[in-house]
Amino acid sequence: MFITFEGIEGCGKSTQARLLSERMQKEGYSVLFTHEPGDSPIGKHLRKILLSEPMDSLTELLLFLADRREHLVHLIQPALSQHTVVICDRYIYSTLAYQVYGRGIKKYLVDTIHQEILDNTFPDRVYLLDLDVSQALQRKKHHAFDRIEKESYEFHQRVREGFLELAKDNPSARILDATLPPLTIHNLIWEDIQTLFLHRRQI
Template sequence: MSRGQFITFEGTEGVGKSTQLATAREALEAAGKPVLVTREPGGTPMAEAIRELLLTPRDEAVNDLTELLLMFAARAQHLHSLILPALEEGTWVLCDRFTDATYAYQGGGRGVPREQIATLEQLVQGDLRPDHIVLLDAPVEVGMARARSRSAPDRFEREKAAFFQRIRDCYLERAEQQPLRYHVLNAAQPLEEVSRQVATLISRLVA
């Protein structure tokens, strides 16, 4: 049995990751591939509990190192309990965010040194990295307007536009550095066009 592929979907707030994950799932199922859709932080009961800690607005200031360690604690549980077993069984795993989000949010957004993130990445993941990263990119003001229209803001969504611009810049920098793994799509386009491009990309990866 061949190992499944690990595909992550990244981007700032409001770029439509949930919608395009569903599109990717449909394309994989149509191609006869077993597929698992999951998210970060979260994906297992323990990791979802950590997600609640991370996203709930609170009066107490959250230290940047606390946030970073909680992200990787959730990731360790998620990876070893769910993602790795699925990949070994030949399942294709689609994940809403992964470690590239940590480089973007905690690294680019918060200013956490990349060396600290890389150390934890190696500790938690070993040599595992996503096979492909779909970056849904849109101007910050477009994404934030969409995010504000759908629900009350979580702890991250309450940040200012400059925070999300640093995140977007970090994502685009990483995409430029890793052109073979990153697939950058313009998420400011009409939904139908983005979905068409995602389905086309998945079909190409399956072939």
């Protein structure tokens, strides 16, 4: 089972991914809680470059995709093959929302590279935490902003709309109102996860 969390900066992805991982572990599941970019040996270096150095949009896309490939091959695929539940903070949607909707890169380019590098590893469930851009950035105001968080309001707005557009057309996506309290969101996710697992067992 492969579950991903998506959404703009500060919408609550890490909070919900952590709550779900802890809940599943408590229920006895073996869980890998991971994130992009950065959760692989090479990814750690890529993350540092991606979040600090100014760069061309296509270079940025290729570095994010290199990080994804490393992450997939070294962490996600081995875990899935051991029947470990993988909970990943950001995945495919983030690239499409930020690089295609945010930066204006052609979608076919991202889709084509994804086709080659993902080995058909798509999430069983995508949770999109949807939140107003100002509210999201407000939540992060006590932290130093990284290179991407420093982008304009309009950029983040395009990214938010991109996420919503992507989720609308995908039956495995669930859009959640990220203004709700963290535990309320977690309980909605938990209810959904139970139906998902029940459904899988019946197949």
